[in-house]
Amino acid sequence: MAVGYDAFDDPYSYKGTTTLKNKLGLRDASLLEAFELEMTALRAREPLPRGKFDAAHYRRTHHHLFQDVYSWAGKYRTVRTAKGGNPFCYPEYIDSEMTKLFATLPAAMSATDSEHFISEAAQFLGELNAIHPFREGNGRSQLAFMAMLGDESGFPLDFSRVKRRTFMPAMIASYARELILLRAELRSLLR
Numbered sequence: 517m518a519v520g521y522d523a524f525d526d527p528y529s530y531k532g533t534t535t536l537k538n539k540l541g542l543r544d545a546s547l548l549e550a551f552e553l554e555m556t557a558l559r560a561r562e563p564l565p566r567g568k569f570d571a572a573h574y575r576r577t578h579h580h581l582f583q584d585v586y587s588w589a590g591k592y593r594t595v596r597t598a599k600g601g602n603p604f605c606y607p608e609y610i611d612s613e614m615t616k617l618f619a620t621l622p623a624a625m626s627a628t629d630s631e632h633f634i635s636e637a638a639q640f641l642g643e644l645n646a647i648h649p650f651r652e653g654n655g656r657s658q659l660a661f662m663a664m665l666g667d668e669s670g671f672p673l674d675f676s677r678v679k680r681r682t683f684m685p686a687m688i689a690s691y692a693r694e695l696i697l698l699r700a701e702l703r704s705l706l707r
């Protein structure tokens with residue numbers, strides 16, 4: 517939220533604004549931000565959707581968190597987006613890139629030591645961020661999903677300890693395939 521998208525020709529926003537069309541019809545960006553925060557925090561406290569740790573499971577996770585706010589919750593975006601000048605996957609390739617990426621997850625889930633898990637998890641999270649499948653809500657979906665992945669793999673991660681000041685630069689570095697910082701961040705969250 518804090519870092520806005522560079523979106524192009526955006527049908528997701530009310531005409532002439534950068535406020536995303538939303539279920540309440542809020543046109544004020546700060547009101548929408550507050551509503552979004554509140555609802556996603558409430559939904560995050562409920563049990564998250566169970567699944568096979570595939571792309572459909574990830575879409576259900578986003579839907580769960582954002583179902584009260586956006587009609588397109590759980591649906592891949594149809595527009596190009598970027599952050600800080602970093603373009604994310606073009607919409608026409610999102611579906612196939614997600615399927616390819618999630619096919620690599622068994623490597624993380626079968627890790628037998630924490631360092632192997634951290635290495636696979638950082639690689640996966642960096643790629644997932646580079647795809648950035650949703651118009652909004654990628655960061656929150658990433659963390660919710662990674663928490664489930666850690667639990668399922670036997671290496672639980674405590675995302676309540678995330679420090680945005682260091683986590684965000686680690687995510688940005690991962691976009692350039694530099695994973696040292698992100699590995700250190702994830703390692704520091706191991707329970």
Ligand SMILES: Nc1ncnc2c1ncn2[C@@H]1O[C@H](COP(=O)(O)OP(=O)(O)OP(=O)(O)O)[C@@H](O)[C@H]1O
Pocket residue numbers: 517518519599600601602645650651652653654655656657658683684687688691
């Ligand atoms: N310049 C950048 N390059 C690559 N990734 C970035 C950049 N800036 C932010 N990100 C990542 O984008 C994700 C946030 O995406 P998005 O804004 O869709 O999610 P959100 O859930 O709405 O926001 P937040 O994660 O801030 O709560 C985070 O993982 C963040 O680290």
